[in-house]
Amino acid sequence: MSPSAGAALRLLAAAVDAKAVAEIGTGCGVSGIHLLHGMRPDGVLTTVDPEPEHQQFARQAFRASGFASNRARFIPGRALDVLPRLADAGYDLVFCDGDRLEVLDYLAESLRLLRPGGLVVFEGAFAGGRTVDSGPQPTEVLRLRELLRTVRESAELVPSLIPVDDGLLCAVKR
Numbered sequence: 001m002s003p004s005a006g007a008a009l010r011l012l013a014a015a016v017d018a019k020a021v022a023e024i025g026t027g028c029g030v031s032g033i034h035l036l037h038g039m040r041p042d043g044v045l046t047t048v049d050p051e052p053e054h055q056q057f058a059r060q061a062f063r064a065s066g067f068a069s070n071r072a073r074f075i076p077g078r079a080l081d082v083l084p085r086l087a088d089a090g091y092d093l094v095f096c097d098g099d100r101l102e103v104l105d106y107l108a109e110s111l112r113l114l115r116p117g118g119l120v121v122f123e124g125a126f127a128g129g130r131t132v133d134s135g136p137q138p139t140e141v142l143r144l145r146e147l148l149r150t151v152r153e154s155a156e157l158v159p160s161l162i163p164v165d166d167g168l169l170c171a172v173k174r
Helices: 003-015 030-038 052-064 079-085 100-113 139-153
Strands: 020-024 044-049 072-076 091-096 114-123 157-162 168-173
Touching: 003 030, 003 091, 003 114, 003 168, 020 030, 020 079, 020 100, 030 044, 030 052, 030 091, 044 052, 044 079, 052 072, 079 100, 091 100, 100 114, 100 139, 139 157, 139 168
Parallel strands: 020 044, 020 091, 044 072, 091 114
Antiparallel strands: 114 168, 157 168
C-alpha cells in the first residue's frame, strides 16, 4: 500500500469517526496501521486473514507503531467463514483487501456488518487498468467489474472511486 492510499484510508476512518473496523486481508499490517491512525483512540480493528504468519507480522508492526494490544483483534481463517460470526450493524468501516474472486460475497457481508452511514472500501478497484480494458480478462477482473456495477447501481449505497494506488472503491451505506 502506497503512502497516498494509506493516507486515504486514515482519512476515511476518521471521517466516519470509526470505533469498530473490520479488515479482510491482514497482510503485513500496513493498511491496519493506517486504519488505526484514523480511528478513535478507543477503536478496535478486527482483522481477518487465512495466513497466521501474516497476522503475526501485523501484530509486531502494530506494537512497533505504538498501538496497545487491545486495539486489534486478530481472527485467523477464511474471510467468508469468519465474517458471518461478526455482529450485524456493528462496524463503522469494512476494508476489503482479500481474494478478488470473492468480492461480491465481501460486499454482501459488509452491508450486513455496517451500521447506517458506515463505509465499505475495496482496494485494487482498477486492477492495473484492466477493469476498463475491453479485451478478454481473467475471472478476478470480471468479478471486479461486476462489483463496480453492483455498487454503482445499488440504491443502498453512495459510491465513489478514489484514484490512489490501484483505486479505492468506497461506498457509504444509507
